[in-house]
Amino acid sequence: MKASTKNVIKSIAVLSVIALVCVAILSLANVFLKKEVTLDKATVKFLNEKFATTAPTTTGTDSDTAYNEDYFVMLTDGELSNASGYTYKSFKSNSSNYVSAIYYAQKGANEGVYYIESVSVGYQNPISVVVSFVIDNGDFSIQNIAVKEQREDFGDRKTQVLNPETFFYYVSLVKSDEDMNITDADIIAATGATTKKSVAGLNRAVTRAIDTMNKIYTKSDEIKAEINKRGGQNG
Amino acid sequence: MDKKTKDTLLGGIINNPVFVLVLGTCPTIAKSTNISNGIGLGLATLFVLLCSNVFISLLRKTIPGEVRLPAYIVIIATFVTVVQLFVAKFLPDLDKSIGAFIPLIVVNCIILGRAEAFAAKNNVLLSAIDGVSMGLGFTLALILLGAIRQFLSEVCKLTFFVSSAGGFMIFGLVMAAFNYVITAINNKAFSKKVLLDMKAPKAEDVKEAE
Missing domain, CATH: 1.20.5 (Single alpha-helices involved in coiled-coils or other helix-helix interfaces)
Structure with a gap:
């Protein structure tokens, strides 16, 4: 050789x-x-305050009380599986687009609302969004959308779609078309976004949350029954 | 302690990676806006430097010269990922603040520079000492710049110094001061050595006198 x-x-x-x-x-x-997603104090504060539209908080109480008195719960894989036949893995599209948590408001002014946290990679980092859903008359509707975590706007790249000043344009766009027939171009036109990959990442995350809700909303009673089995224990 | 170990130990100060070797300037200016960022990024870099230096030194006789750079990058990227996972899990606030710069440690010139210039040529112990020394030198430089910039922006309300341009100015001034002090110390030490050499009688002269 x-x-x-x-x-x-x-x-x-x-x-x-x-x-x-x-x-x-x-x-x-x-x-x-x-890193595992848990229902920690910061998440409860996020759910309680970021989704409030008219009152200061969604539950009608402060975030410390909401945390201490288990106003929110996070569905475990077992509960989800028992109630709906799905697991978190069922809602995973690929390693960069998945549902990381499903929360449920079991007390307070927002009782019965589901919060689905989903993740998708944008320009190069994961964008984590939470979409809240209200179930009414056997159907669901989007109540609000909030960005939990993202690193798309560091440096000089201005990703307008994730800026708080323009994010509500995106939320109203999604609310007007909950079937998510929204193209990236529609979002760019509505929000003035300049980074297409961030737009696509955000849209994928929200679409995943809506797809997930589509699969579980008919099992709402079963999910509530599973949560009630906890006997007041928070997840 | 022999001379080489002593030189390696003091390398982080005498050959400070930021102020003397002028390596890793990008994260230095971007993340030295306050002390806590400086400590976080500095310690993360120290860990990667230590681990990669030890690993590369262990494999220095095995890695063929032609593939040494890809091998170093794979090793460095592994330890950077470990740091990234650690910071994301245990230090979420720091992760929010410097998280974007942690993956960039992979391409920090200090790490690759020390791997190529030192760890690939020296034993494991010396390489570990070099990693710690250079890491501490980098951390101290970030803390010093962070303290000055934080003081100027928060106490003196000169917010310009938080910007990259302000950071560059502070960086240049501190670098000049640092090199002035180091050169002065070196000159003083050199003069003292020359003086001692002049005063000490030569062995042949002593013999002749006897």
Whole structure:
């Protein structure tokens, strides 16, 4: 075997071994460091205050009380599966577009409202949005949409679609067409967005939340029954 | 402690990566707007420097020269991802503030520079010391710049210094002051050594006199 061939094989072998070791390190890190969505104080504050339109809070009480007295609950995989036959995995399109949590308001002025948190990658980072749904007369409608987390607007890139000043244009666009026949061009025209990938990411996340609600809204009574089994324990 | 270990240990100050080697300027200016950002980004970089230096030093005789750069990048990216996961899970506020810059540690010249210039040529212990020293040097530089910029913007209300242009000005001034001090110390140490050499009698002269 020629020396150059030997060198090439050695290079490939060394790079492969290094890559395997790195994959092992990352797999281990993922086990211990994977960020899990929980119904923490910050999330309750977000649900209680970001979705309020007329009153200061959606529940009618302050966020500390809402947290301490379990005004909101997060559906576990088991509860979701028992009630609807779906799991969170069922709502996953791919590794960058999925539903990360379903919350339910079990007390307060907004009782009975579902909040679906979904994620999709925009320009290069995940955009996490929460869409709230009201079930009425056997059908559901979008109550509001709020961005929970995003990193699309750092630096000089102005992604108008995610700016609070223009975001409501997007919300009204979605509310006017809940079947989500909205194109990226429609959103760009309505919000003045300049980064198409952010627009597409946001739209994918909202569409995923609506698709999810489409699958579970008929099982609302079963979901409530599952939550009631907790006996006041928050998730 | 031998001279090489001592030099490596003091490398973070004498050859400060930011003020002397002028490496990692982009994150330095972008994220040295306050002290807490400086500490966060500095410690994240320190961890990556330490781990990548140790790993690369361990494999320095195995990695063929032709593929050393892709190998280094894969190793560095692994540790950066670990830091990213850690910050996202345990330090959400810091993640919001400097999160966008953590993945960019992969292409920070300090990390690749130390891997190529030091870890690939030295043993594991020295490489680990170099990683810690350079990491601390980077962290201290970020803290110093962060403290000055935070003081100017919050106490003196000169918000211009939070901007990149203001950051560049502060960076230049601190770099000039830092190099002036380091050069003065080096000159003083050199003069002292020359003086001592002149005063000390040579061995042959002593023998001759006897």
